[in-house]
Amino acid sequence: MNPVRVGVIGVGNMGAYHAKQLAANKITGAVLTAICDAVEEKKEWVSKELGSNIAFFTNENELFQSGLIDAVIIATPHYSHPSLAIEAFKHELHVLIEKPAGVYTKQVRQMNEAAQQSGKVFSIMYNQRTNPLYQKLRDLIQSGELGEVRRTNWIITNWYRSQSYYDSGAWRATWAGEGGGVLINQDPHQLDLWQWSIGMMPTRVRAFCRFGHYRDIEVEDDVTAYVEYANGASGVFITTTGEAPGTNRFEVSGDRGKVVIENDKMTFWRLRTPEPEFNQTFKGAFGAPECWKCDIPIHGQMTGHDGIMMDWVKCIQHGTPLLAPGEEGIHGLTLSNAMLLSTWTDNWVDLPIDEELFLSELNQRIETSRYQKPKAEATSGTVDMSKTFG
Incomplete structure (x- = not known):
């Protein structure tokens, strides 16, 4: 069986780790073929640390359309996880996202729907x-x-x-x-x-x-x-x-x-x-x-990030059940969204939460945030962050 060709979007701390493990052939059944990062200077690091044969992109759409990958690991800032995953599914790619699934459940629910429609393997880095x-x-x-x-x-x-x-x-x-x-x-x-x-x-x-x-x-x-x-x-x-x-x-x-x-x-x-x-x-x-x-017998060892990557690749190749399906990322996020919304409204919050109310409250805080990054630089590629806030 041919190895799964994997691209990594975002090579900060975690993305760099995933890329190094793939490049070192530590993930059975997978091969690293491409990296995408908005920082052009990362190209030299990729060539030196991962190999000169690894393609480098600064635009995720070019990566998606390159024909060099079958699957993608998304290790970018929180807000961009759902939007990048949705684009990857549109290009018929398997997806593994870093945690959290997103920042608010509305965008994560849209990501889950896109995953289901794509029929591709979708996992989340719940290594614990x-x-x-x-x-x-x-x-x-x-x-x-x-x-x-x-x-x-x-x-x-x-x-x-x-x-x-x-x-x-x-x-x-x-x-x-x-x-x-x-x-x-x-x-x-x-x-x-x-x-x-x-x-x-x-x-x-x-x-x-x-x-x-x-x-x-x-x-x-x-x-x-x-x-x-x-x-x-x-x-x-x-x-x-x-x-x-x-x-x-x-x-x-x-x-x-x-x-x-x-x-x-x-x-x-x-x-x-x-x-x-x-x-x-x-x-x-x-x-x-x-x-x-x-005394309860505890068998096995924690395999961490590598274990989740191998589990994802195994599912792609053999159809085995996922330990951490990407769609389940919405559950933990629902809990954190509910805790914030309860505080903001000074009241009980019933589940499922009022997603529109949470987003409205969040946007009010984004508008007055001390950090206002230009929208064009909001992710590792070219996704417009304004599209993720509504």
Whole structure:
């Protein structure tokens, strides 16, 4: 079988990594054939680091029409992910996008529709789904071992970022440049794993985001959110970039026990008798179900970014199921959009969210953002950013 010819759009930190892995033949079944980046000077870097045989473009449409690629990895600024993916689908190309799927769900929904109509393989770089710990958590929940989910609690505060980090780029932590703060820049993986592992989305969200609370930035850097699910369960999500030392602790309680993932370890407390059954039969004044601390076998190793790329290529070549379908990127983004909208409106937000209201609120902040990049330079190529804001 011929290898999948891959092009990479955007060779910043992550795009450069993907390109190097492809050029080094680390991704089975794929070969790097082209790079696209708006910075002409990157051409010399491509020739030196990736090989003189790699075609270089500064315009993505020329790349799409070149006939040199079968598939494309999009590693550009957040706002451009959906618009570039839609154009790639129009040219009958398979697509792998970096996270997040986009900045607002309306544009991501349009991307998903284009993907479905194209019939091409569409994936998203949710590399944390390759972590055996979260795969096992998902298995314990989906198999019923944990019972019905009653509560989720994720404290993810180990994203410490100094003011100098934010000052390193004028686009950083701005509504016009990134479209948000900790929720869209640091937390997409956790927001994805949260809903992916438990297998359900909330029905409504009440959140309290603080903007520029710890740093001189215009976007959110401290968030506490409360969610409710259709089955009566509830959840809390707490995140920030301003605390040190930070915590990364995900706890899921079910009616058959509790699982905690922290410090790269899983602990499972299993009830000998399910709580509802114990409650119905116990007649004493005080008591609780007998609880066992269980060691859960965790098999496999996290394959990260390479694993997602290989999974995508394997699906293209053999039709195997994707670990991270691109269409699922809308779920984590829905959660972050809902948290922001809840704060902006100082109210509960029902899911699915009011996409037009969110976009209107976002555009108000873009208009007054301290970062106003010329539209012609808004992506790694020539997509007009004004087309993505409405």
